[in-house]
Amino acid sequence: MKEVKPTTIKEIAKKLKISPSxxxxxxxxxxxxxxxxxxxxxxxxxxxxYEPNQTAIFFKQRKTFTIGVVLPSLSExxxxxxxxxIENVASDHKYTVIMGQSLDDxxxxxxxxxxxxxxxxxxxxxxxxxxxxxxxxxxxxxEAGIPIVFFxxxxxxxxxxxxxxxxxxxxxxxxxxxxxxxxxxxxxxxGPELLFASxxxxxxxxxxxxxxxxxFDEKYIVHTDLTSKSNEDAMNILCSLADRPSAVISFxxxxxxxxMKCARERGLILNQDIHFISYANYPLWQYMENPPMGSIxxxxxxxxxxxxxxxFSILNNKGEALPAAHFVLKSRLIMK
Amino acid sequence: MKEVKPTTIKEIAKKLKISPSxxxxxxxxxxxxxxxxxxxxxxxxxxxxYEPNQTAIFFKQRKTFTIGVVLPSLSExxxxxxxxxIENVASDHKYTVIMGQSLDDxxxxxxxxxxxxxxxxxxxxxxxxxxxxxxxxxxxxxEAGIPIVFFxxxxxxxxxxxxxxxxxxxxxxxxxxxxxxxxxxxxxxxGPELLFASxxxxxxxxxxxxxxxxxFDEKYIVHTDLTSKSNEDAMNILCSLADRPSAVISFxxxxxxxxMKCARERGLILNQDIHFISYANYPLWQYMENPPMGSIxxxxxxxxxxxxxxxFSILNNKGEALPAAHFVLKSRLIMK
DNA sequence: CTGTTAGCGCCTTCAC
DNA sequence: GTGAAGGCGCTAACAG
Numbered sequence: 001m002k003e004v005k006p007t008t009i010k011e012i013a014k015k016l017k018i019s020p021s022x023x024x025x026x027x028x029x030x031x032x033x034x035x036x037x038x039x040x041x042x043x044x045x046x047x048x049x050y051e052p053n054q055t056a057i058f059f060k061q062r063k064t065f066t067i068g069v070v071l072p073s074l075s076e077x078x079x080x081x082x083x084x085x086i087e088n089v090a091s092d093h094k095y096t097v098i099m100g101q102s103l104d105d106x107x108x109x110x111x112x113x114x115x116x117x118x119x120x121x122x123x124x125x126x127x128x129x130x131x132x133x134x135x136x137x138x139x140x141x142x143e144a145g146i147p148i149v150f151f152x153x154x155x156x157x158x159x160x161x162x163x164x165x166x167x168x169x170x171x172x173x174x175x176x177x178x179x180x181x182x183x184x185x186x187x188x189x190x191g192p193e194l195l196f197a198s199x200x201x202x203x204x205x206x207x208x209x210x211x212x213x214x215x216f217d218e219k220y221i222v223h224t225d226l227t228s229k230s231n232e233d234a235m236n237i238l239c240s241l242a243d244r245p246s247a248v249i250s251f252x253x254x255x256x257x258x259x260m261k262c263a264r265e266r267g268l269i270l271n272q273d274i275h276f277i278s279y280a281n282y283p284l285w286q287y288m289e290n291p292p293m294g295s296i297x298x299x300x301x302x303x304x305x306x307x308x309x310x311x312f313s314i315l316n317n318k319g320e321a322l323p324a325a326h327f328v329l330k331s332r333l334i335m336k
Numbered sequence: 337m338k339e340v341k342p343t344t345i346k347e348i349a350k351k352l353k354i355s356p357s358x359x360x361x362x363x364x365x366x367x368x369x370x371x372x373x374x375x376x377x378x379x380x381x382x383x384x385x386y387e388p389n390q391t392a393i394f395f396k397q398r399k400t401f402t403i404g405v406v407l408p409s410l411s412e413x414x415x416x417x418x419x420x421x422i423e424n425v426a427s428d429h430k431y432t433v434i435m436g437q438s439l440d441d442x443x444x445x446x447x448x449x450x451x452x453x454x455x456x457x458x459x460x461x462x463x464x465x466x467x468x469x470x471x472x473x474x475x476x477x478x479e480a481g482i483p484i485v486f487f488x489x490x491x492x493x494x495x496x497x498x499x500x501x502x503x504x505x506x507x508x509x510x511x512x513x514x515x516x517x518x519x520x521x522x523x524x525x526x527g528p529e530l531l532f533a534s535x536x537x538x539x540x541x542x543x544x545x546x547x548x549x550x551x552f553d554e555k556y557i558v559h560t561d562l563t564s565k566s567n568e569d570a571m572n573i574l575c576s577l578a579d580r581p582s583a584v585i586s587f588x589x590x591x592x593x594x595x596m597k598c599a600r601e602r603g604l605i606l607n608q609d610i611h612f613i614s615y616a617n618y619p620l621w622q623y624m625e626n627p628p629m630g631s632i633x634x635x636x637x638x639x640x641x642x643x644x645x646x647x648f649s650i651l652n653n654k655g656e657a658l659p660a661a662h663f664v665l666k667s668r669l670i671m672k
Numbered sequence: 673c674t675g676t677t678a679g680c681g682c683c684t685t686c687a688c
Numbered sequence: 689g690t691g692a693a694g695g696c697g698c699t700a701a702c703a704g
Contacts, residue, residue: 344696344697344698345697345698345699346697346698356697356698356699357698357699357700360697360698360699360700361699361700364699388697388698389696389697389698391696391697392696392697392698392699393697393698393699395696395697395698396697396698396699396700397698397699
């Protein structure tokens with residue numbers, strides 16, 4: 001198979017006996033080029049199967065029409081629905097998406113960003129990993145003129161663009177829903193204590209209880225390191241309490257899957273002896289025979305979409321710096 | 337915030353009073369440059385925070401160290417596990433991944449490929465959409481010297497690189513498993529009749545039955561267009577048969593979810609009155625109370641990984657054309 | 673070992 | 689309205 005080397009502007013020019021600059025202008029619909037010439041050029045381009053060499057254009061224009069997306073993982077449904085939406089928005093804006101998965105490794109994260117930077121991406125979307133502590137890279141990117149918009153897992157730092165989901169609203173709705181149905185002994189299986197996301201859940205939990213005039217009992221909050229073993233341990237602790245809770249809110253769906261299994265094995269009847277609500281990150285309840293009572297949705301797709309839109313509004317406004325955008329979605333309880 | 341414009345090779349050269357080419361060579365560890373010079377250059381590069389401008393390098397080298405991945409959808413777990421593996425392999429090879437989702441739209445697919453081509457990606461990985469009929473693009477890419485490796489959903493065309501999953505092996509195991517457990521009335525809820533993937537399932541179904549000396553009865557094959565409505569219809573047809581099947585193999589997990597629901601609603605006891613096995617595309621059974629008996633795994637992650645490895649072996653062998661690779665994984669029944 | 677020169681494909685002043 | 693010339697940053701002959 002002979003490799004046909006791509007047509008260039010020069011060849012079109014030669015065939016038409018005009019100058020390359022004219023061809024370039026014609027192809028870009030430059031107003032000062034006659035209609036006739038423009039048509040001739042475009043026809044010839046089609047005939048020769050001309051496709052602009054983007055690498056040359058990127059180089060020349062110092063713009064790549066490419067955005068980079070950094071995520072902890074590409075295989076988790078939570079993130080893949082985000083990236084799917086991001087790709088859609090990017091595609092609408094005629095942008096291409098390059099991506100990297102950090103696997104929650106801070107070094108790998110930095111490496112990806114460095115790669116993106118040397119690729120001269122026009123902008124970055126990012127959900128930070130669990131182990132990211134150093135945010136020096138934000139300054140670096142800013143210096144390089146590359147805007148970044150965070151979403152979902154965002155740094156607690158002022159003056160950065162971010163889209164996040166307020167976890168409290170959903171927690172409030174969940175507690176309300178439980179209380180309405182007569183539950184008073186409501187427990188929280190929270191994530192690792194030092195995680196910001198855990199603190200947020202706890203605060204929301206406590207204040208929602210107090211709003212419902214339920215006195216807060218420390219024993220109803222237990223922690224898991226998110227392994228299956230630890231999830232079960234947490235559940236066993238709760239089940240062994242003299243005052244076993246009748247309702248449990250858990251850190252996420254994976255935890256709930258484990259603890260539901262654990263509850264079944266202890267002979268409890270799901271949705272009767274014990275009820276569940278969890279923060280959603282795995283879209284499967286719709287299919288289950290005995291799903292939890294509800295789940296608190298965080299809308300990863302919307303977050304990704306919104307973040308991408310913010311990024312493009314920045315890119316289209318180049319020159320006038322916009323104030324840092326901070327968009328907060330409300331998490332919401334969706335009953336099953 | 338002042339934008340610092342990136343350091344170039346020239347500036348390093350000027351500071352060091354040597355020529356840009358020497359700097360370039362030193363940075364690339366060219367053997368003919370003295371150790372001292374190399375060190376001086378590298379130190380200065382670090383000091384000035386030099387980062388090579390990849391867009392220039394891509395342009396100059398006619399190589400982008402980027403591969404393009406085209407998938408029907410980024411949000412389906414089946415594909416996201418593939419892309420996750422692909423990203424890992426690419427990252428190991430110091431390659432970047434750009435991606436596009438076709439959403440099963442043939443035009444969008446072509447558009448993505450065109451974009452990739454003008455981006456001068458070094459290679460393409462692709463799982464074709466349901467509506468792709470025209471494979472002219474393969475020739476185009478070949479002419480442009482861009483290798484392509486298909487995986488999962490691959491074109492039935494000779495001389496293309498592809499990694500696919502043999503659906504028959506899993507079907508055979510599934511039928512065997514049913515027969516071993518005493519089932520004789522085994523049905524197949526197949527996908528749209530004109531889909532290649534449906535024909536494959538049907539053939540495997542028929543021959544596995546015959547191998548087990550079960551006479552094939554046409555009424556035990558029904559079709560669905562994969563909408564929930566159609567899935568239910570198919571199940572209702574089977575359930576209304578005088579000889580209702582006791583075991584059902586279905587096109588994929590989504591179909592099974594619907595038909596299990598349907599079966600429950602008709603008062604059948606799952607895994608007792610009726611048993612299920614389906615081709616897997618949605619990893620959730622592990623969590624269910626009454627999962628199907630098993631599922632036929634197609635290993636999307638492995639497929640993506642293998643396809644990526646083939647692509648890189650081609651890229652690293654540039655010059656000597658390799659014969660078209662055709663790798664076939666065996667689908668396998670995994671019992672729950 | 674190192675410097676000089678040229679050019680990748682395209683766009684964009686500056687001329688006419 | 690169009691052409692000529694220069695250069696983006698880097699690398700790779702070709703010279704020393």
